[in-house]
Every structure is written in C-alpha cells, then in structure tokens.
Amino acid sequence: MVSALLAQSNSVWLPTDASTLAPEYDSLFYFVLWTSVVIFVGVVAAMVWFAYKYRRQSPDERPELVEESKLMEISWVVIPTILVLIVFTWGFRAFIKFGVAPPDAYQIDVRAQQWSWLFTYPDGTQSSELHVPVDRPVRLKMNSTDVLHSFAVPAFRIKQDVLPNRYSYVWFESTKTGTFKVYCTEYCGTQHSGMLADVVVQSQSDFEQWLQEAGTPEDMPLPELGQRVYQQQGCQACHSLDGSRMVGPTLQNAYGTERQFADGSSTVADENYLRQSILNPGERVVEGYQNVMPASYSSLSDRQVNALVAFIKEQSDAAEGTTAANSSQPPLQGSAAQ
Amino acid sequence: METAHKEASGVTKTEEAPNYLNHESGIWSWLTTLDHKRIGIMYAWAVAFFFLVGGLLALAVRMELFGPGETIMGPDAYNQTFTLHGIIMIFLFLVPATPAVLGNFVLPIQLGAKDVAFPRLNLASWYIYMIGAFTAIAAILLGDIDTGWTFYAPYSLQQGSAVIIMTASVFVIGFSSILTGMNMIVTIHKMRAPGLTWNRLPLFVWSIYATSIVQILATPVIGITMLLLIFEQVLQIGIFDPALGGDPILFQHFFWFYSHPAVYIMILPGFGIISELIATFSRHRVFGYRAIALSSVAIAMLGFLVWGHHMFVSGQSAVSSIIFSLITFLIGIPSGIKIFNWIATMYKGSIWLQTPMLYALSFLFLFTIGGLTGIVVGVLALDIHLHDTYFVVGHFHYVMMGGMVMALLGGVHYWWPKMTGRMYNETAGKIAVALIFVGFNLTFFSQLIMGTKGMPRRYYDYLEQFTALHQVSTIGSWILAAGLFLVMGYGLYSLVRGKKAPANPWGAATLEWTNVAAIPDPHNFKRTPLVTRGPYDFHLADEVFGGGDGAGDGAAVRAPDAAPPAPEPKTAQ
Numbered sequence: 031m032v033s034a035l036l037a038q039s040n041s042v043w044l045p046t047d048a049s050t051l052a053p054e055y056d057s058l059f060y061f062v063l064w065t066s067v068v069i070f071v072g073v074v075a076a077m078v079w080f081a082y083k084y085r086r087q088s089p090d091e092r093p094e095l096v097e098e099s100k101l102m103e104i105s106w107v108v109i110p111t112i113l114v115l116i117v118f119t120w121g122f123r124a125f126i127k128f129g130v131a132p133p134d135a136y137q138i139d140v141r142a143q144q145w146s147w148l149f150t151y152p153d154g155t156q157s158s159e160l161h162v163p164v165d166r167p168v169r170l171k172m173n174s175t176d177v178l179h180s181f182a183v184p185a186f187r188i189k190q191d192v193l194p195n196r197y198s199y200v201w202f203e204s205t206k207t208g209t210f211k212v213y214c215t216e217y218c219g220t221q222h223s224g225m226l227a228d229v230v231v232q233s234q235s236d237f238e239q240w241l242q243e244a245g246t247p248e249d250m251p252l253p254e255l256g257q258r259v260y261q262q263q264g265c266q267a268c269h270s271l272d273g274s275r276m277v278g279p280t281l282q283n284a285y286g287t288e289r290q291f292a293d294g295s296s297t298v299a300d301e302n303y304l305r306q307s308i309l310n311p312g313e314r315v316v317e318g319y320q321n322v323m324p325a326s327y328s329s330l331s332d333r334q335v336n337a338l339v340a341f342i343k344e345q346s347d348a349a350e351g352t353t354a355a356n357s358s359q360p361p362l363q364g365s366a367a368q
Numbered sequence: 369m370e371t372a373h374k375e376a377s378g379v380t381k382t383e384e385a386p387n388y389l390n391h392e393s394g395i396w397s398w399l400t401t402l403d404h405k406r407i408g409i410m411y412a413w414a415v416a417f418f419f420l421v422g423g424l425l426a427l428a429v430r431m432e433l434f435g436p437g438e439t440i441m442g443p444d445a446y447n448q449t450f451t452l453h454g455i456i457m458i459f460l461f462l463v464p465a466t467p468a469v470l471g472n473f474v475l476p477i478q479l480g481a482k483d484v485a486f487p488r489l490n491l492a493s494w495y496i497y498m499i500g501a502f503t504a505i506a507a508i509l510l511g512d513i514d515t516g517w518t519f520y521a522p523y524s525l526q527q528g529s530a531v532i533i534m535t536a537s538v539f540v541i542g543f544s545s546i547l548t549g550m551n552m553i554v555t556i557h558k559m560r561a562p563g564l565t566w567n568r569l570p571l572f573v574w575s576i577y578a579t580s581i582v583q584i585l586a587t588p589v590i591g592i593t594m595l596l597l598i599f600e601q602v603l604q605i606g607i608f609d610p611a612l613g614g615d616p617i618l619f620q621h622f623f624w625f626y627s628h629p630a631v632y633i634m635i636l637p638g639f640g641i642i643s644e645l646i647a648t649f650s651r652h653r654v655f656g657y658r659a660i661a662l663s664s665v666a667i668a669m670l671g672f673l674v675w676g677h678h679m680f681v682s683g684q685s686a687v688s689s690i691i692f693s694l695i696t697f698l699i700g701i702p703s704g705i706k707i708f709n710w711i712a713t714m715y716k717g718s719i720w721l722q723t724p725m726l727y728a729l730s731f732l733f734l735f736t737i738g739g740l741t742g743i744v745v746g747v748l749a750l751d752i753h754l755h756d757t758y759f760v761v762g763h764f765h766y767v768m769m770g771g772m773v774m775a776l777l778g779g780v781h782y783w784w785p786k787m788t789g790r791m792y793n794e795t796a797g798k799i800a801v802a803l804i805f806v807g808f809n810l811t812f813f814s815q816l817i818m819g820t821k822g823m824p825r826r827y828y829d830y831l832e833q834f835t836a837l838h839q840v841s842t843i844g845s846w847i848l849a850a851g852l853f854l855v856m857g858y859g860l861y862s863l864v865r866g867k868k869a870p871a872n873p874w875g876a877a878t879l880e881w882t883n884v885a886a887i888p889d890p891h892n893f894k895r896t897p898l899v900t901r902g903p904y905d906f907h908l909a910d911e912v913f914g915g916g917d918g919a920g921d922g923a924a925v926r927a928p929d930a931a932p933p934a935p936e937p938k939t940a941q
C-alpha cells in the first residue's frame with residue numbers, strides 16, 4: 031500500500047513500531063492523515079484563491095447572485111460520507127484485533143497503584159519492569175488498588191484503562207527486542223507523570239533466564255531483598271532515601287529518630303513502628319502529611335515486610351545502602367521529586 | 369438610493385440622542401438593568417475577566433513544560449494550575465461567552481425586538497452566573513483542586529471539600545445556562561418582527577436557537593452529576609466509588625452525556641457568527657442557507673448520541689464503542705458541509721479583508737484541522753493510541769480555541785462598533801490576528817505531533833525526547849498571548865479614545881446594522897421594523913449601498929427612523 035510506504039519514510043508522526051498491531055495501525059493512520067491533508071489543502075487553497083480573486087475592488091461593489099449548484103451540494107455530502115464510512119469500517123476491524131487476544135497468549139498480571147506498576151508472572155515472580163519474550167503474544171490482566179490508571183505503550187500502539195473494581199485486559203505481540211516505555215495515561219494525582227515503567231522485550235532464552243534470576247532466592251539477605259521489594263512495590267514514588275520531601279516523609283534516618291504524628295503524639299521509630307507503618311499506615315499519620323499511603327501493603331508476606339524493615343533500618347547512618355538504592359531509581363522520578 | 373444618501377446625515381444627529389449607554393448612569397443603573405444590551409455588556413466584562421485569568425494559567429502551564437522536571441512549580445501546583453485553567457475556560461468562559469454576551473446583545477436586535485422575552489429572568493441569569501463564579505473563586509482559594517476539569521471518580525472523591533465547592537459552582541452556573549437558553553428560545557419563537565419568517569432569520573439566530581436546545585436538555589445532566597458527586601463524597605452512598613460498591617465508569621457516562629453536547633454549546637454559536645461574518649464581508653447570500661440552519665439543529669440533536677467516544681479505552685463494551693464511533697462520523701459530516709458552504713459563499717463575492725473577516729478565515733483554516741483531527745480520534749482503532757495524549761489536547765484546542773475563540777473574537781470585532789459606539793484600530797487589529805494565528809499554530813500543531821508520538825496529557829514531567837516540541841509549543845503560547853494582549857490593549861484604548869462609529873460600518877444587511885442607531889436606543893428601534901427580505905439579500909438591500917464614499921464608513925446607511933413603518937404588530941408570529 032502507498033500509505034504503508036509513506037509510513038516507512040515518515041518520522042514526523044508516530045513513534046517506532048514494535049508490535050504486530052503497529053503496522054496495521056500505522057497504515058490506517060497514514061491513510062486518514064493523507065486524505066485529511068488533501069481535503070485540507072483543497073479547502074485552504076479555495077479559500078485563499080477566492081479571497082484574492084474576488085477581493086473588493088470598490089466600496090460600492092455589489093456582486094451578482096450565484097445560482098446554488100445542486101450537484102456541488104450533493105457531491106460534498108456524498109464524497110465525505112463515503113470516506114468516513116471507509117475509515118469507520120477499517121477502524122472498526124482493526125479495533126476488534128486490538129480487543130481479541132490469541133488464545134495461547136502468555137498471561138501476566140498487572141497491578142496499578144498510585145504511582146507504580148507491579149507485574150506478576152505465572153510463577154509468582156514480581157517485578158516493577160515488564161519483561162516479555164519477543165514474537166510471542168502476551169496478555170495483561172490488569173487491576174488497580176486505588177483510582178483509575180491507564181496502561182499505555184506507544185511503541186505497541188496499545189492503551190487500556192485500569193480500574194479498581196474490575197479486571198481489564200490488553201494484549202500485544204512484540205516484534206522487536208529492546209526497551210520501551212509504559213506510561214500511565216489516566217490522570218491519577220501528584221506523581222501521575224512519574225508513573226512510568228520499562229517494557230524489556232527479550233529473546234525467549236534471555237527472558238527465561240531473567241525470570242529465573244528475578245525469582246527470589248530463598249537465601250537472599252534481608253536488606254537486599256528489602257531493597258528489591260521497595261522498588262517493586264513503588265515505595266520510591268512517595269518516599270525518598272536522600273532526605274528530600276515527597277508525598278511521604280523521607281526514609282533516610284527514619285529509623286531510630288523521633289516521629290511526630292498528626293494527633294499530637296510522638297514516638298521513636300523502632301522496628302515495630304516501621305512494620306506497623308507499612309501494614310497499617312492510617313493508624314498513625316506523620317505530622318504534615320496526608321493519609322494517602324496505600325493500605326494494600328497489608329497483603330505483603332511476613333518475609334517481605336521484614337525485608338523492608340531491614341532495608342529502611344539500613345538507611346539510617348548506613349551511607350552505602352542509600353546511594354545504591356538511589357541510583358537505581360528511574361531518572362524521571364528523581365527529577366520530579368525536587 | 370438617493371434618499372438613502374441624504375439620510376446619512378441622520379447618523380450624526382442620533383449621536384447626541386439618548387442611547388442605551390448614556391440614558392441612565394451610575395453603577396446601580398447597571399446592576400438593576402433589564403436591558404438585554406446592558407446585561408450582555410455585564411456578561412462581557414465577567415467573561416473577559418475569566419478569559420484573562422484562564423489565559424494566564426495557561427501561560428503558567430506552558431512555562432512549566434518548557435523543560436522536563438521542575439521549571440517554575442512543583443507537581444501539585446502544576447496539577448492545580450491545569451485543572452483551574454480547564455474549569456475556568458470551559459465553565460466560566462466558553463460555555464457562557466457567546467450565548468450570554470453576543471446572544472444577549474445582538475439576538476433581540478436581529479429579531480427586531482425590544483428585548484428578550486423575559487428580561488427579569490435574563491438579569492437573574494447574570495446574578496446566578498456571578499454567584500456560581502464567586503463560588504468557584506472560593507473553591508480556588510480553598511485550594512488543592514487537582515482533579516482535572518473532568519472530575520473523574522474515584523480520584524475526585526478523595527480530594528476533600530474544595531472539590532465539593534467547585535462542583536457546586538458548576539451546578540449553579542448550569543442554571544444560568546438553562547435560563548439563558550430558555551429565554552432565547554421563547555424570544556426567537558415569539559418576538560420576531562413582522563415579516564421575519566424562519567427562512568429570513570439570520571444564521572446567528574438559528575445557531576443560538578440550536579445552542580439553546582442543547583443547553584436546556586443537557587445542562588440538567590451535569591447538574592445532577594455534580595450533585596451525585598457531592599452526595600457521594602458527603603454521604604458515602606456508593607454510586608461512583610468502587611470502595612463503596614459504586615462504578616467509576618458510570619461517572620464517565622454521566623459526565624460525557626453532558627460534556628459532549630457541551631462542546632456543541634461551545635461551537636454552535638461560533639458557526640452562527642462565522643455565517644454572519646462571511647456573508648457581510650463577501651456581500652453574498654450564504655450558500656446553502658437552509659443546510660447551514662438545519663444542520664446546526666441536526667448537530668444539536670445527534671450531539672446527544674456520541675458521548676461514548678470519550679470512553680473507547682475506558683472499559684465500556686466494544687459494541688457501544690462501535691455504535692458511538694459510527695454516530696461520531698455522522699455528526700462530522702454536517703460540520704464538513706458547513707465549511708464547504710462558507711467557502712462557496714465567498715465564490716464570486718466581494719471580499720473585504722477587514723479584521724473580523726480575517727478571524728473568519730482563520731476559523732475556516734483552524735476549525736478544518738480541528739474537525740479532521742476529530743475524525744482521526746473518532747476512528748476506533750486510532751483512538752486507542754491517541755486517547756489521553758497531547759493529540760486530543762491539540763484536537764480540542766483546534767476546535768475550541770481555533771474554532772470558537774476565533775469566531776468569538778471575530779464577532780466581538782464585528783459588533784464592537786454597535787456595542788461601544790466606537791471603532792477599534794484596524795491596523796492593530798490585523799497585526800493581532802496575525803500574531804494569534806501564528807502563535808496558535810505553533811502552540812497546538814506541535815502538540816498534535818507529540819501526541820502521536822505518545823506524549824500523555826496532564827503530565828507534569830516528561831521524557832527528554834519531547835523537549836523540543838514542548839519548547840516550540842511554549843514559545844508559540846507567548847506569541848499567541850502577545851496577540852491577545854494587543855487585542856485587550858487596543859480594545860481598552862478604543863473605549864476611551866476610539867473613533868466614533870457610524871451606524872453601519874461594514875455595510876451589513878441585518879437589522880442591527882440597517883435599522884438601529886450607531887449606539888442603539890434603549891428600546892433598540894424607534895419603530896418596529898418590517899422585514900421584507902432575507903438577512904443576506906444584498907441585491908435587495910439598497911439601503912446599504914449608494915454612498916459611493918466607502919461602504920466601510922456607513923455613510924450610505926439610512927437613519928433608523930427611516931425603517932418602513934410596521935402595522936403596529938399585535939401578532940408577532
């Protein structure tokens with residue numbers, strides 16, 4: 031198709047295409063775009079030409095009446111109607127393809143929450159990055175723990191809102207290895223623009239190897255596991271480790287220091303306090319902050335909570351732990367934190 | 369024709385005569401006025417104020433996006449800024465602007481009427497609007513509204529009391545909109561001058577008629593929705609909040625059931641203004657008058673059946689999405705037909721490129737882009753990738769600002785002499801159009817491009833790769849602002865120092881120009897006019913011609929007294 035050819039050579043519009051759905055999307059897009067350009071140029075050319083040709087020559091000029099041409103009127107009703115019916119039908123067929131995942135698709139669960147993504151694999155492995163094998167259909171089953179979010183990967187041309195009260199689904203089959211961006215595209219509050227994730231498309235063997243390593247080895251030391259859970263669960267969207275203030279208080283030197291609460295009471299943060307703050311954050315709200323920390327962490331396993339506590343504990347006076355955790359944050363969140 | 373020439377002296381005579389501006393004075397005479405013209409002017413001040421505030425907020429939004437990360441404010445401040453920008457521009461500016469300002473001022477005169485059907489109700493609408501506006505200001509001062517103008521649940525339900533006050537304000541303003549719409553419909557049905565049949569109504573009147581239907585039918589829905597949102601937040605009854613067993617998609621249905629028709633409340637009056645401008649400045653009958661008049665009404669009706677095109681990826685059923693997409697296209701066609709008709713009106717006309725006409729041409733250019741991008745996002749598959757990106761932001765700015773605001777600016781320039789009795793500076797006017805046109809395209813075309821590349825909307829921060837396009841957009845916004853401030857500047861100057869306007873500076877053929885003094889009389893007409901021709905029948909409108917010394921200075925226009933005496937109308941139908 032001509033439009034497909036144009037698509038190849040054009041880089042002004044649309045990002046790289048990396049899924050099986052993208053080429054079809056792009057040819058439809060370019061078809062509509064170029065048809066629009068033709069109509070637009072026609073309209074503007076006629077307008078400019080008339081404005082010049084029939085410009086007023088004398089103040090008293092009194093133009094003749096022009097017969098209305100039925101043929102003209104009919105043609106500009108019929109031709110646009112035909113055109114929109116074509117794009118409607120084409121768009122509708124493609125839409126069905128976007129909506130129906132192949133039955134053999136590999137399923138990954140997605141949890142959206144303010145302001146992070148968590149991907150859970152069939153074997154229970156969890157990750158804040160979406161790793162997928164190339165050339166294999168993948169279906170995401172998505173749910174939100176709080177407000178509306180939307181899962182969008184421009185390179186795959188897909189998007190689907192993520193709702194708190196029901197599952198929604200989206201599928202794709204990637205065609206290129208590489209790293210692409212996931213955006214949250216339904217406004218969800220302060221760090222909406224920081225709610226990004228990477229999709230890493232790998233060969234089947236690389237993917238399997240990653241899955242192996244990403245699974246939590248039984249003997250991983252607690253602070254290290256804690257750091258991993260901290261990233262996966264999106265704690266860094268609200269808490270810094272360098273002392274700066276975000277939506278939540280910094281966790282640098284949180285352990286062992288005096289905490290002031292909104293109700294006027296205070297306590298010195300020990301391990302029990304940290305544990306309670308994670309499992310039941312609404313119980314004691316730190317002074318000067320909103321009670322917005324998700325309650326969903328109460329479903330973390332005991333080992334995960336212990337690991338988090340150990341990791342947070344390390345952020346007090348243990349300087350190396352701090353830098354390590356910091357540099358692994360996505361750059362965007364770092365800059366949004368200022 | 370000769371008589372027409374002689375009567376030109378009537379123009380100077382009427383300038384000393386009492387007019388609607390000087391026959392009473394003092395602030396109290398304004399606040400208690402029942403004159404539709406004065407009420408229109410009071411709306412104009414209020415609406416212009418909110419346009420200014422909304423515009424400054426927009427500049428702040430664009431400034432923040434000049435680079436990734438923090439530029440001038442933090443994420444919460446940014447989210448509040450774009451939210452207020454949207455709420456102010458939609459609910460306080462664009463929805464009321466044309467029906468309440470130009471509709472109020474011009475429509476009764478175009479009908480040959482003394483006033484609207486219910487003058488007291490008209491004044492009441494203004495007060496209701498002001499109460500709503502002050503409620504909105506209170507909500508802004510309380511702070512922390514960062515839901516976006518769409519108030520999507522459940523996020524909006526978690527945001528505290530300021531949101532309640534803001535939604536209450538939207539609720540109150542809705543009443544003002546309903547009352548104005550009702551007033552206009554009754555006025556159009558009952559107050560037409562003798563001889564002014566439906567086929568002779570100026571297209572501006574038709575467009576306000578269509579708009580009013582939508583206002584009356586759709587606005588109650590936003591009222592109810594906002595009320596439910598308040599109930600939900602205060603009483604926790606579980607309509608929209610999933611935590612209470614409600615459904616957030618339901619909120620979106622309610623919201624768009626109003627807000628899609630609302631986009632027609634915003635654009636339809638623009639269609640009317642453009643028809644007036646193109647006819648007058650081409651001195652031609654509007655091509656396909658009936659098609660334009662009736663397609664406005666058709667759009668108003670079909671506009672109720674497409675709200676779901678805002679929800680293609682929200683999780684609504686695929687079948688509904690397909691139906692909504694089809695109807696969306698059907699509604700695009702009448703809009704396209706209008707464009708073709710306007711262009712055909714220019715064919716073999718006598719085209720005078722004064723500032724209002726330049727706005728009309730800008731409208732044709734920009735609204736065509738707006739409509740075509742509307743078709744793009746109406747295509748089911750294409751919307752998946754484009755929804756909630758800057759492409760949609762570009763689309764609706766091309767229609768709402770490139771379309772409606774251009775039409776409004778054109779209309780304000782066109783009727784400025786009638787409203788104020790003074791001319792604005794034509795050269796400054798042309799420079800401003802040029803700045804606005806260039807600035808607008810820089811600002812929003814770059815947004816269309818970055819949208820297709822995947823840049824999401826309502827993003828405080830963005831990836832490095834979008835920087836260049838965002839910077840073009842921000843620079844464009846400065847040029848656009850320069851143009852608009854220029855308009856404000858010469859507008860204010862014209863109020864004090866402007867040249868006195870003649871009765872019909874543009875050589876137009878509708879009643880407000882041909883039968884009314886330069887500054888209208890408090891009662892508009894000395895005698896009820898008798899209408900004997902269509903609104904754009906220049907070939908029959910001898911009174912507009914014959915001066916020889918410039919159709920543009922109204923020298924040739926007969927004085928208002930000369931209106932053919934009507935047989936005292938008892939039956940205005």
Ligand code: HEM
Pocket residue numbers: 518631632634635677678696697699700703738739740741742743745746747751754755756760763764767768771772
């Ligand atoms: C040819 C006519 C039009 C078509 C086919 C059309 C189509 C659409 C579609 C499909 C969307 C949803 C896109 C999305 O969210 O993914 C949309 C959004 C929008 N349109 Fe239009 N539209 C048209 C004209 C207009 C007009 C005349 C106005 C206003 C004067 C308007 C204002 C808007 C607004 C405000 C939105 C975005 C709402 C939001 O999400 O905040 N559109 N349009």
Ligand SMILES: [Cu+2]
Pocket residue numbers: 178179180214215216217218219222223225
């Ligand atoms: Cu989000």
Ligand SMILES: [Cu+2]
Pocket residue numbers: 627628631674675677678
């Ligand atoms: Cu719509």
